Structures are given as structure tokens and as C-alpha cells.
Amino acid sequence: MKKQEILGLSDPAQCCGCGACAVACPVNAITMVAKDLGAYYPEVNMDRCVSCGKCQKVCVFQSEEEHSDAPLRVYAAANADRQQLKGSASGGVFAALAKSVIAEGGIVYGCSMEYTHGVLTPMHIGIDTEAALTKLQGSKYVQSKAFHCFPEVKTHLQSGRVVFFSGTPCQVAALKCYLRETNTERLFAADLVCHGTPGTVLFEDYIARLKKRQNGDITAFSFRDKSSGWGLLAGYQVQDKNGREKQTLLRPDCSSYYSLFLSSETYRESCYSCPWANTARVGDVTLGDYWGIENEHPEYLTENGGKLSAAAGISVLLVNSEQGKTLLKRFGSGLVLEASNLESASRQNTQLRKPSSHTALREELVRCYETEGYPGVEKLFRKKQGLRYCVRRIKNLFLNWKNKRRYE
Ligand SMILES: Cc1cc2nc3c(=O)[nH]c(=O)nc-3n(C[C@H](O)[C@H](O)[C@H](O)COP(=O)(O)OP(=O)(O)OC[C@H]3O[C@@H](n4cnc5c(N)ncnc54)[C@H](O)[C@@H]3O)c2cc1C
Incomplete structure (x- = not known):
């Protein structure tokens, strides 16, 4: 049997990218590599593999695990x-x-x-x-x-x-x-x-794009900023070339990454x-x-x-x-x-109660990301949002203006 099959890699739904196989391998034959939508999957170096089976033993998809029936x-x-x-x-x-x-x-x-x-x-x-x-x-x-x-x-x-x-x-x-x-x-x-x-690399690519648009380093990103209470508002910190830091609030529907996360597409x-x-x-x-x-x-x-x-x-x-x-x-x-x-x-x-589900948009996103990288994902997101995106951007500007005044 091919080693990739041993790891169940012929079916990406049977791999959560935990990487236990990579750390359990005694000869370092397994590396985690970013694939579909920037998510990590193990890749086996066939020349190194000694067929010891340790990767299978630690795979959560290939072994019985203990879990509760219902909370106590x-x-x-x-x-x-x-x-x-x-x-x-x-x-x-x-x-x-x-x-x-x-x-x-x-x-x-x-x-x-x-x-x-x-x-x-x-x-x-x-x-x-x-x-x-x-x-x-x-x-x-x-x-x-x-x-x-x-x-x-x-x-x-x-x-x-x-x-x-x-x-x-x-x-x-x-x-x-x-x-x-x-x-x-x-x-x-x-x-x-x-x-x-979503995959780690998809997020890194999103941040790289944000960095370019903001013309500064994104030094922090919080998905759950509580400055307006318990909810889903995000926030990030930009550092300019002179080391000055600026905090910006971000409505989830203004961020392609966050919005697509919330709608379970990525x-x-x-x-x-x-x-x-x-x-x-x-x-x-x-x-x-x-x-x-x-x-x-x-x-x-x-x-x-x-x-x-x-x-x-x-x-x-x-x-x-x-x-x-x-x-x-x-x-x-x-x-x-x-x-x-x-x-x-x-x-x-x-x-x-049940896992999330996606729509047909996910397949389009996978294709765009593969061919054009994150800019392709952003383009598709904005196209689907149409005019609503502009309205949300204006609301986001207003939110930041209001927040700035609160601290002045
Ligand atoms: C990807 C993701 C999806 C979620 N989806 C839901 C949901 O659908 N419904 C719901 O009720 N709650 C969801 N949560 C959980 C929720 O957002 C809070 O993390 C949880 O309620 C704990 O909050 P807290 O205030 O106790 O602690 P916090 O201080 O907010 O939580 C921090 C904890 O979250 C862990 N954590 C944060 N990010 C990650 C990550 N990327 N991977 C692994 N661990 C992480 C930290 O290790 C730490 O234990 C999700 C969390 C994550 C990371």
C-alpha cells in the first residue's frame, strides 16, 4: 500500500491536519504541507519511511477514542x-x-x-x-x-x-x-x-494583503474585540514605518476572511x-x-x-x-x-448538534485561490457582495470615527 494511502490521504475529509503523525514519525519522514485553501496536510517522504505504522497509531481518524456520551x-x-x-x-x-x-x-x-x-x-x-x-x-x-x-x-x-x-x-x-x-x-x-x-496559510495570505493595503505591518489581529460589548466585532493593529501603532475596528461583513469564515465557506x-x-x-x-x-x-x-x-x-x-x-x-x-x-x-x-456546511461558493473560492491567490478570493467576495460591500465599508469608517472620538 502506498504511504499516502496509509495515512488516509486519498480522502482529505479524513485528515484534520493535527500533525500527530508528523511528530510521531521516528525518522522525520512526514512534513505538513499547505494544500486546499491553505490548510495543512501531511506529506510522506517515501525514501525515508520505514513502514513502522506509528503514524497510523496516532491518527484520530484511524483509531478508537474515548469520549463522553453526554455532558455530566x-x-x-x-x-x-x-x-x-x-x-x-x-x-x-x-x-x-x-x-x-x-x-x-x-x-x-x-x-x-x-x-x-x-x-x-x-x-x-x-x-x-x-x-x-x-x-x-x-x-x-x-x-x-x-x-x-x-x-x-x-x-x-x-x-x-x-x-x-x-x-x-x-x-x-x-x-x-x-x-x-x-x-x-x-x-x-x-x-x-x-x-x-480555515487553513493557516489562507489567514497569513489575508494578513499579507491587509498589510499591503494599510501600508504598514499588521502586528495584532483580534477576532473578538469587546470594545463595543460581547459580539463578533474584530480589530487589528497597524504599525507604520515610524513605529507608530494604530488600532482599527473591523465589522465582520467588511472583511472577506472573517465573513467567509462566519458563512462556513473556507x-x-x-x-x-x-x-x-x-x-x-x-x-x-x-x-x-x-x-x-x-x-x-x-x-x-x-x-x-x-x-x-x-x-x-x-x-x-x-x-x-x-x-x-x-x-x-x-x-x-x-x-x-x-x-x-x-x-x-x-x-x-x-x-x-452537527458540523457546518458550505454552499457551491466554496468550490469557486478553492479555484480562485489556486489560480490567483488571496487577491482572487477577495475579488470573488466583493463581486458577490456587490453594492452592499460599499455600504458596509462606509459603516465601518463611521464605526472607527465614533470609536476615535470616544477616546479623544
Ligand atoms: C475556530 C474556532 C471556532 C469556534 N466556533 C464556535 C462556535 O461555533 N460556537 C461557540 O459557541 N464557540 C465557538 N468557538 C469558541 C469561542 O469562540 C471561545 O473560544 C470559547 O467560548 C472560549 O472562550 P473563553 O472566553 O472562555 O476564552 P478565550 O480566552 O476567549 O479563549 C481562548 C481559548 O481558545 C483557544 N483558541 C483560540 N483560538 C484557537 C484556535 N485557532 N485553535 C485552537 N484553540 C484556540 C485558546 O487556546 C484558549 O483556550 C470557536 C473557537 C474557535 C477558535
Whole structure:
């Protein structure tokens, strides 16, 4: 059998790009290479491969994994620390748990938007100081490179350290697969409710285009800017040639990348048949936005005398395993928790019920990206938007003008 087939690569829907195969390979025969819409897939160097089968053993699509049948507990939750809550995408549950893990000497892994040599790249890093926590806060709506952390996590667990790992469900499943023969008593894993992830290189190309249009370096990009409250507003920072920095707010419908992300057109192929987009979760806890809380639990909201603020952000928190219960008991003191149920939590959160789906536009996008690169994607996006795009741009200019006046 050809090695590419061994890895299931004849079907891109059977590869989530986790890269566990690449780090498990004892002879470095596997490299992750960007393909369809800038998403990474493993490529095997046939001359190096020794047919040991380790890549198959760690592949989440080729092995049985453990997951819960249904959550043991469901909460509407938020971080009690206002500052941390503000820097988080939704209710800041991640930061509250991570802070306590660090305080007890543990190490936390999550996705950071790293700016190196003029390029912004989302990648997983490990941190063990509270000061570094802000790097991991906030949702980066793009596939994060996480596999290089797997051996590090293993080493920490072997040395008896507590590890709190957070990521998309496929990354958590991949890590658990990779650690199958390791003692994971001290591993706590949080998976995210996940809409799907566009390829890393597609995002890098989008940023390169933005950089050109703004005539400066894009040194930071936040998909969930809370300056106007809990929602989907984005923001980025431009640094000009003299080192001056400017913050710009971005409505999602004004950004080709963000808009196509929200309409589910640009994810990697496997996201459309994601085996984890349901209530049988792989993480010890699951974190998401509690969309629709105003209908499901109006009594929990501050305006009705409750403890949770919809303007500041509210999370849905699923506790999926005994280890998840321990995580909350040991490290959850910084959380405000209110009981909820699965039906309410998933009513407006489709990805707790089924994977995202795309339209015929995706095929057009793949073709344009292949032939013209990101400018082709942008051109197609604007063509489809027509006049609406101009109106939205004007609204975005107004938004930034209003925001600037607020701070003058
Ligand atoms: C690609 C993606 C799609 C999502 N889709 C949905 C959805 O459809 N519905 C929903 O309710 N919630 C979704 N979320 C989750 C949501 O946006 C928040 O991340 C989640 O509610 C946790 O928020 P928080 O306030 O607790 O922590 P925050 O501080 O906002 O979250 C940071 C956490 O997210 C992780 N993270 C951020 N970006 C990535 C990434 N690219 N890859 C892996 N991990 C990452 C960090 O490691 C950290 O654990 C998605 C997140 C991502 C990254």
C-alpha cells in the first residue's frame, strides 16, 4: 500500500491536519504541507519511511477514542475577574481555569497569535506565568499549529506536572491519541465548541494583503474585540514605518476572511463532516459562547438581578468527565457558575448538534485561490457582495470615527 494511502490521504475529509503523525514519525519522514485553501496536510517522504505504522497509531481518524456520551453538567458561566473577562472572547472561563492551574505550578497550552518577522501566525504555546496568559486569550478563527507541543506535553506529564491543554476538539482528540501510552492523570483538556477552521496559510495570505493595503505591518489581529460589548466585532493593529501603532475596528461583513469564515465557506474539508460536532465530547470540559442566553435564562442576567452580564460575555461550559469535575473543583474558584441544560445551551449553538456546511461558493473560492491567490478570493467576495460591500465599508469608517472620538 502506498504511504499516502496509509495515512488516509486519498480522502482529505479524513485528515484534520493535527500533525500527530508528523511528530510521531521516528525518522522525520512526514512534513505538513499547505494544500486546499491553505490548510495543512501531511506529506510522506517515501525514501525515508520505514513502514513502522506509528503514524497510523496516532491518527484520530484511524483509531478508537474515548469520549463522553453526554455532558455530566451544563453551566452558563463567566470569569469573576472583570479585566480577564474583557480580554476573553466569551465568558473568560478559559482564563479563570488557566490562572489557577498556573498558580499551582502547572503549565497551560493554548493558541497564541504569534508575531514574528512581520508575520502573524496562530500557534499553540505553553505558558506558566499569569503575565503570559493574555497571549492565549481570545478566539483565533484559523487553524492553529499545535502538533509541535505534543512531545512537550508528554514530557511535562511524565515529570508529574499538571498540564491544562485547550484547543479545537480535533486537536484535543489528537493529543489524547498521541498520549495513549502515557499516564494522563494530571492532564486536563478543554475543547471548544467549533464552527470549523480555515487553513493557516489562507489567514497569513489575508494578513499579507491587509498589510499591503494599510501600508504598514499588521502586528495584532483580534477576532473578538469587546470594545463595543460581547459580539463578533474584530480589530487589528497597524504599525507604520515610524513605529507608530494604530488600532482599527473591523465589522465582520467588511472583511472577506472573517465573513467567509462566519458563512462556513473556507474551512478545511474535514470540518464539514467533523465527528466531534455533537454532544459526545472529547475534552474533559467544553467551552463555547452561550448564544441565546437572554431567551434561555433571562433570570441569570444582571439587568434582571442575576450575576452574569451579556454585555461582558457569557460562556457555555460543559463538564464531560470525572476529570472535568476535578478541574472545576480544583481550579474553578474564579468562576461564576449558573446551572443550565444541554437543550438550552445547544439551541442557538448549531455546532453542538452537527458540523457546518458550505454552499457551491466554496468550490469557486478553492479555484480562485489556486489560480490567483488571496487577491482572487477577495475579488470573488466583493463581486458577490456587490453594492452592499460599499455600504458596509462606509459603516465601518463611521464605526472607527465614533470609536476615535470616544477616546479623544
Ligand atoms: C475556530 C474556532 C471556532 C469556534 N466556533 C464556535 C462556535 O461555533 N460556537 C461557540 O459557541 N464557540 C465557538 N468557538 C469558541 C469561542 O469562540 C471561545 O473560544 C470559547 O467560548 C472560549 O472562550 P473563553 O472566553 O472562555 O476564552 P478565550 O480566552 O476567549 O479563549 C481562548 C481559548 O481558545 C483557544 N483558541 C483560540 N483560538 C484557537 C484556535 N485557532 N485553535 C485552537 N484553540 C484556540 C485558546 O487556546 C484558549 O483556550 C470557536 C473557537 C474557535 C477558535
